[in-house]
Amino acid sequence: MYVEHLSLTDFRSYAQVDVELGPGVTVLVGSNGLGKTNLVEAIGYLATLGSHRVSSDVPLLRFGTEQAMIRAMIVRGAQKTLLEVEINSGRANRGRINRANPVRARELLGICRTVLFAPEDLALVKSDPSHRRRFLDDLLVSLLPRHAATRSDFERVLKQRNALLKSARAGKFSSGHEATLEVWDQHMAAAGAQLLRARLDLVERLRPHVARAYAELTEGPKEARIDYRSTLSGPLTDDGNAEGATAGEAADLAGLSVPELTERYLVAFAAARRRELERGISLVGPHRDELDLILGGAPARGFASHGETWSMALSLRLGSYYVFLEDAPAEGQSPVLILDDVFAELDVQRRERLAGIVAGAEQVLVTAAVEADIPDKLDGRRIAVVPGGIDEGQR
Amino acid sequence: MYEGAVQELIDELGRLPGIGPKSAQRLAFHILEADAEDMKKLVTAITTVKERVKFCSICGNVSEQETCSICRDPRRDPTMICVVEESKDVQAVERTRSFRGRYHVLGGAINPIAGIGPEQLRIRELLNRLSDGQIEEIIIATDPNLEGEATATYLARMLKTIGVTVTRLASGLPVGGDLEYADEVTLGRAFEGRRHLS
Ligand SMILES: Nc1ncnc2c1ncn2[C@@H]1O[C@H](COP(=O)(O)OP(=O)(O)O)[C@@H](O)[C@H]1O
Ligand SMILES: [Mg+2]
Ligand SMILES: [Zn+2]
Numbered sequence: 001m002y003v004e005h006l007s008l009t010d011f012r013s014y015a016q017v018d019v020e021l022g023p024g025v026t027v028l029v030g031s032n033g034l035g036k037t038n039l040v041e042a043i044g045y046l047a048t049l050g051s052h053r054v055s056s057d058v059p060l061l062r063f064g065t066e067q068a069m070i071r072a073m074i075v076r077g078a079q080k081t082l083l084e085v086e087i088n089s090g091r092a093n094r095g096r097i098n099r100a101n102p103v104r105a106r107e108l109l110g111i112c113r114t115v116l117f118a119p120e121d122l123a124l125v126k127s128d129p130s131h132r133r134r135f136l137d138d139l140l141v142s143l144l145p146r147h148a149a150t151r152s153d154f155e156r157v158l159k160q161r162n163a164l165l166k167s168a169r170a171g172k173f174s175s176g177h178e179a180t181l182e183v184w185d186q187h188m189a190a191a192g193a194q195l196l197r198a199r200l201d202l203v204e205r206l207r208p209h210v211a212r213a214y215a216e217l218t219e220g221p222k223e224a225r226i227d228y229r230s231t232l233s234g235p236l237t238d239d240g241n242a243e244g245a246t247a248g249e250a251a252d253l254a255g256l257s258v259p260e261l262t263e264r265y266l267v268a269f270a271a272a273r274r275r276e277l278e279r280g281i282s283l284v285g286p287h288r289d290e291l292d293l294i295l296g297g298a299p300a301r302g303f304a305s306h307g308e309t310w311s312m313a314l315s316l317r318l319g320s321y322y323v324f325l326e327d328a329p330a331e332g333q334s335p336v337l338i339l340d341d342v343f344a345e346l347d348v349q350r351r352e353r354l355a356g357i358v359a360g361a362e363q364v365l366v367t368a369a370v371e372a373d374i375p376d377k378l379d380g381r382r383i384a385v386v387p388g389g390i391d392e393g394q395r
Numbered sequence: 396m397y398e399g400a401v402q403e404l405i406d407e408l409g410r411l412p413g414i415g416p417k418s419a420q421r422l423a424f425h426i427l428e429a430d431a432e433d434m435k436k437l438v439t440a441i442t443t444v445k446e447r448v449k450f451c452s453i454c455g456n457v458s459e460q461e462t463c464s465i466c467r468d469p470r471r472d473p474t475m476i477c478v479v480e481e482s483k484d485v486q487a488v489e490r491t492r493s494f495r496g497r498y499h500v501l502g503g504a505i506n507p508i509a510g511i512g513p514e515q516l517r518i519r520e521l522l523n524r525l526s527d528g529q530i531e532e533i534i535i536a537t538d539p540n541l542e543g544e545a546t547a548t549y550l551a552r553m554l555k556t557i558g559v560t561v562t563r564l565a566s567g568l569p570v571g572g573d574l575e576y577a578d579e580v581t582l583g584r585a586f587e588g589r590r591h592l593s
Contacts, residue, residue, distance in 0.1 A: 090415065153541070156541050157541060159508060160506070160507050160508055160541065160542070160545070161507070163507035163508040164507035167507065167510070177512050179513065179549065179552070179553070180505055180507070180512055180513060180545070180549055182552070183505070183545050183548045183549045183552070184507075184545060186548060187541065187544065187545055187548070
């Protein structure tokens with residue numbers, strides 16, 4: 001698929017901007033701070049309903065405005081779809097498909113598929129597990145939009161249960177609360193099992209593709225592997241490390257159904273009860289799980305070199321791209337690839353290899369401050385990003 | 396910010412549910428410009444409601460008397476109670492004409508974020524109503540969202556020991572929503588297809 005037209009209103013630095021795009025490679029060039037990332041961030045938002053740079057929507061609204069609008073014409077094979085999303089401050093966001101009546105923004109998921117590479121991806125390998133969980137969930141929702149509900153249902157139960165545990169810790173725990181905790185256990189176990197099952201299946205699908213991408217990006221003998229580690233196999237610290245010696249792999253969970261996982265959670269909640277009441281937070285559940293990234297048998301986090309860390313991060317993104325291709329192999333269904341300022345971060349060899357892999361994709365949008373950072377293989381249309389807008393005159 | 400009285404009115408209106416700062420401002424200026432007689436009617440209506448309308452001592456529904464018209468109506472089936480979150484849900488269920496029993500208004504749903512636990516709801520009052528053994532079925536019609544479901548689970552667990560039949564409205568109601576937004580036909584069907592919780 002490709003984005004044919006992008007129009008932004010009060011999004012980030014743009015009061016109004018319109019960009020014509022097309023299949024093949026398009027490079028957005030311009031000095032730093034002029035608004036290149038803002039443009040591709042908007043396209044990424046259509047795919048995930050979130051920014052790859054910030055976790056809240058507030059910074060996306062142009063300073064002093066209360067509503068931003070992203071509009072894009074998505075071309076998938078012979079089909080054209082106009083997507084519009086309205087980002088509101090203090091109100092629910094709304095979406096529109098082909099100018100029909102407004103719907104919940106969530107209804108837009110799954111129509112525009114993107115894989116976005118960005119400097120922030122380094123955090124996928126180096127930072128805390130929340131980044132990796134978000135990576136998995138964003139991919140999940142983009143592949144199977146119905147899981148947007150799975151994800152938000154779980155988040156809501158978790159908030160309620162945490163609120164209850166917190167009031168318990170503050171000494172306000174009455175007998176009524178205790179009985180309700182069992183009720184929240186049930187609901188959280190059910191919602192958590194749904195999310196866990198979906199993530200476990202996704203990691204199975206993703207694993208070979210990440211290994212393949214890593215092998216393509218590097219020459220060395222090291223193999224890349226991803227493994228899902230659930231708090232059901234033993235408690236993890238806030239940092240994703242195993243507490244004590246009980247941490248095992250999620251392998252033992254692989255064959256379990258949602259009802260079986262629900263039962264497992266109930267048992268695990270009971271075992272964690274005392275510690276949860278002490279700390280006032282939920283310690284067991286998909287919100288504490290980890291996606292282990294392993295390079296040549298050792299954890300990438302903390303052990304990999306800078307270059308390896310980059311290769312691993314790129315492999316997660318490329319692996320997502322391959323999963324999308326496998327999921328929708330028909331022509332015109334492949335995701336839009338967005339490479340936001342990544343070439344400047346990479347050494348020559350990784351640049352060339354990455355460029356070689358992505359060059360053949362249906363649409364590739366690249367941003368760079370310096371034209372010279374772009375590998376020759378990614379020759380294509382140039383759009384100059386200038387103060388206050390864009391200049392399409394350049395070719 | 397406006398001067399004294401106007402700002403005070405905006406602040407008061409802004410405290411109402413569903414009214415944001417902009418709507419509050421719009422309403423305030425509407426009131427300012429409106430006919431004085433019309434606004435007096437509004438003030439009287441508010442005062443009267445606050446003076447006259449109470450909550451039924453049996454079911455918790457709004458009522459101008461000690462007990463509401465439904466609790467007083469001898470034609471209603473005394474063996475069934477439909478448990479709802481709010482008085483407005485009673486109206487929603489009444490519109491379906493599918494239910495001939497009586498009601499119990501909880502006054503909300505279990506919601507730890509909002510600091511609402513079972514003690515904040517009219518659950519003890521419900522148990523008291525069960526003590527004479529007349530009630531045979533309790534239909535839980537809390538909202539089809541997380542907090543409503545949690546409340547239903549809680550009630551079902553508690554009532555299990557008492558030996559009364561507990562049912563829950565059939566699924567098919569718009570999930571995540573409010574009972575009051577379900578149309579009559581859908582809600583009526585949900586009553587007919589209710590399932591046993593205990
Ligand atoms: N909400 C916002 N309102 C107005 N300007 C913004 C907003 N968010 C970011 N900007 C501006 O956008 C610019 C950064 O744009 P960006 O796309 O990140 O630049 P680059 O071209 O380096 O990728 C900065 O000048 C920043 O001040
Ligand atoms: Mg940038
Ligand atoms: Zn009554």
